[in-house]
Each structure stands twice: as structure tokens, then as C-alpha cells.
Amino acid sequence: MRTAATATDGTGAPESRHRTASHNPGYVHGYSDRETRRLTDQAETLAALLHAGTAYPAGSRVLEAGCGVGAQTAHLAASSPGAHITAIDVSAASLARARERLAARPHAATVHWQQADLTDPPYPDASFDHLFVCFVLEHLPDPARALAGLRRVLRPGGSITVIEGDHGSAFFHPDSAHARAAVGHQVRLQAAAGGNALLGREVQPLLAAAGYADVTVRPRTVYADATRPGLVDGFTRNTFIAMIASVRDDALAAGLTTKAEWDRGIRDLRRTAEEGGTFHYTFFKGTAVNPLE
Template sequence: MDEIDTGSHEDPLRAAQRRHAQAQRLQDLFHQDLGYAPGSQVLEPGCGTGEQTRILLQRNPAARVLALDPARASLEHARDLVRAEGLDDVAFVRGDIMRLPLGEATVDHVFAAHLLEHLPDPIGALIELARSLKPDGSITMIEGDHSSCYFRPASEAARECWAAFMHARTTAGGDPRLGAHLGRLVRQAGLQPVETSPLMLYIDPRQTELMRGFVEDTIVPLVEEVREHVVSEGVIDPGVWDRGVGDLAAVADRPDGFFCYTFFRTIATKIASDA
């Protein structure tokens, strides 16, 4: 059972803090119009350190969450987080998404965010998730398309930094553009999309707290986590890298600065088999 390689060399604690800050800021965007009935079993594969687990439990207090991840340390962090907030209707399981430790048709719903883009075989993962899903259940996947990120002002160095970040994600075996293809992948896995929606995030200086938080807690750390890899591999000059990261960070302080990024959310069900 292998842990997912994201191409990241970021300090684990810092990475967890960044992901939790991002999840809190984006929860209304990601979870709009979502809700799970009391008593329903919700599988969250690739739960990581529990950033979405906590939100699922808070927004669906009567549902039961099964949070799965291959990394023991991440599961321990997630368990400590939800227990500290008195959220206890959850089970944490160490397991591989490609070989779920679950029987067929055992969960009512599946919810995952930022998972498939890191996997070498996203369709295989979706097929395995569908196997665990009850016939009347739903699967909700949320993925980003890193090529959709636009920012101003955009220096050449900042653009090179972002391109190097996407290169690192690709060489790690993932697909940084996966969000834009999410609906197609779900169909190829034998699922029936009910809804595929772009979830656009646009922030500018009028949203001071969100702008600074998004830049400082998401964009800059997300890029910096691959510095060692892209510089050592000669993907980008270290001087260009440092200027680019500085330019990205400065966007938050510019009166004409903005960031625009698009996530994609697909909600799907099983295609009924012929009896």
C-alpha cells in the first residue's frame, strides 16, 4: 500500500495548516447545495489530515463518515483534530483507494476533494469507488484545474513559477489540469454524471482578508512546496524562482491585484445494470 506522491517537499505540519486554512475559506463554495441524510454512510477517500472530514461532520452532524487514507500520520492528525472539536461520528481507516477495504455496495455516498489529480490511474480509482457505492448512492468529486489560474499583475517570473509548479505535479504522476476533464473521467468509469459545475473563485483587494489568506496560505505555499524539485532538476533558474514567488506574494498588496481560479465539481450516480 503506497502513500500518494504529490511531488511536495513541504513540511508536513505547515502543509496541514495550509490545507485546513484553504478548506475553511472554500467550504461554502465546495459544499453548496450538498447534504447527506441522517444515518447515511459517507466515504471520504484520501482524507489526509482531516480538513474536509471536519467540514463534512460539521455540516452533516447526523451522517456517519468513513475517512480513509494510506498515510498513518495523516490519519492520526485527522483523528486528533475532529476529537478536539467533539466530532465523533467518524471512523478512520488506513487503506488504499485502489483496493478499498470495503465490500461491494456498502456506502451511501462518496465525497472527495483534491484527490484524483494526484493519482496515476484516476479512472481505476473511480471504478473502485463505484464498487463500494450502493445503487442509489452518489459520488461527489471536486478537483482543480491549475491551468485556469490567472493573476494580475503577472510578471514573467511569476508565470514561470506557476508553470514549474504544474510541471512538478505532472512529473510526480498526477494531472494538474484534471478538473476540466472530471465529467469525462466519471463517465469513463461507468458512472452517470448528474451535475458537473465550474466553481470559480475570484478575489481582489475588496476582499482583503480572503485575498491575503488565499495568497499567503494557499498560492505561495503551494508553489514553494516544489522548489527543491524544480530547481534541482533545472526546470527553473533559482533566481527566477525567488523573484517569481516574491511577485506572487506581492499580488495581495497591489490595489490592482486579483486571482482567479476554477475548481470543478461532479456529482454522479451508478448507471443501473440490466437485470
């Protein structure tokens, strides 16, 4: 549910490993200030849910692949004092925002930023002790290839953590065919861009196919209703509905819907964040290791 580096854009690399790129053509949500705010709301709202259990020892070398605007990097740096984090992304503009974000926040980890291709990272084999990949694979045309490329730079015995959402897990009250259709339009647009908004359910087989061992995947579920106003605002309104609403023009241009149908769908989605409404979504967090040779 955030910025990522695709297999074609990677996160950089002129001619092989350092082809530079200013944007990610597979990132369906765009690179606006509004999207930056949405990513920030998402990260702040879901920090405890998604990052519980993720902390890296002092001195360890960590690669965050597809760091975007640094929304997740900030939490990694705060929870892993003394770690050495390398954060890579395709977008120079996103990296600049990420630097600004962490410069304004106290953290004890060392963070190095680089524009680099996550499908063929510009680092020697076994350069890192840990990999962190959050909301990235869903935007890639070949996530298994990306995971395999990342495994090359992970030392034997090192760990990988992958977090992805799955739009098929979104259900809500009051139910609405129009609202479900709006979500479906976003799924189709992401697929047309080479991604997969239903990827969460594939985290385990993807990690296994890429050669990782000891793969464990667990659901991290968000449930929001009137008794949880922070989640209603931070997730239902400002993360999920904002994400769906952002593809309006693309959905209309692609002929997937009409203005009236789209407006009805978004209106019904917003109803789930009002009194009496409920909203459910599941993220999938996977961990694995690079097998010892």
C-alpha cells in the same frame, strides 16, 4: 490541492487490500506541519464555496476517499449530523492528525478512520450510500481506475461528489511571465510524480468513463482582491502561493529554474496579493450517481 492516495500507494493494503504505507509518493507537496497548516487554511477559506450543497442524511453511509489531515472531513461531519463517515487515506501520520482535528471540534457525525486503498477499497460491494473525493484525483496516475474501484463500493443509486482544481485557471494581475513560469514548474513536478495539476477540466469525462451516470460538473470560482481580504490571505497567500513556494527545492533540483528566476516568480506572485493585485482560480465540483442495475 491536498493530500491524496495514489493508485500505487492507494491508502493502504498489505498484499492486496491492506497494504500499509506511511506516505504517498505521488503527493508533491509533502507532509510537513507547514503543509498541514496550508490545507487547513484552504479548507476553512473555501468551505462555503466548495461544500455548499453537500450534506448527507442521518444514518447514511459516506466514504471520504483520501481524507488527508481531515481538513475537509471536519466540514462534512459538521454539515451531516447523524451520518456515518468512513475516512480513508494512505498516510498514517495524516490520519492521526485528522483524528486529533475532529476530536477537538464538535460534530454530530460518526467518523471512522482507516488506512485503505482507494483503488480497491477493503469493503464489500455497495457498502456506501455516498462517496466524497476532494483534491485526490489530481495526484493519481490513473484517476479513472480509482473512480471505477470506488464505484464498486457505492450502492446502485448512490451518489459521488468530486472536487478538483485546475492550475490552468490561475490568472492574476499584475501579470508576470516569471510568476506564470513558477506555476508551470509546479505543474510539471506534479506530472513527474504521476499526477495532473490540470485535472479539474477532466472531471466530467473521468466520471463518465468510470461508469457513473447523471454527471453534472459546475465551476466554483475564487476571485480575490483588496475588497476581499479574507480570500487574499486565506487563498491567494496561504493556499495557492504557499503551495507553489513549497516546491522550490524540487524545481531547482530538477533544473527547471534558477534561484534568481524562482525568487522573481514568487515575488511577482506575492504582488498579486498586495494593494491593486487580483487573483482568480477555478475549482470544478462534479456530482454523479451509480446507475441502478
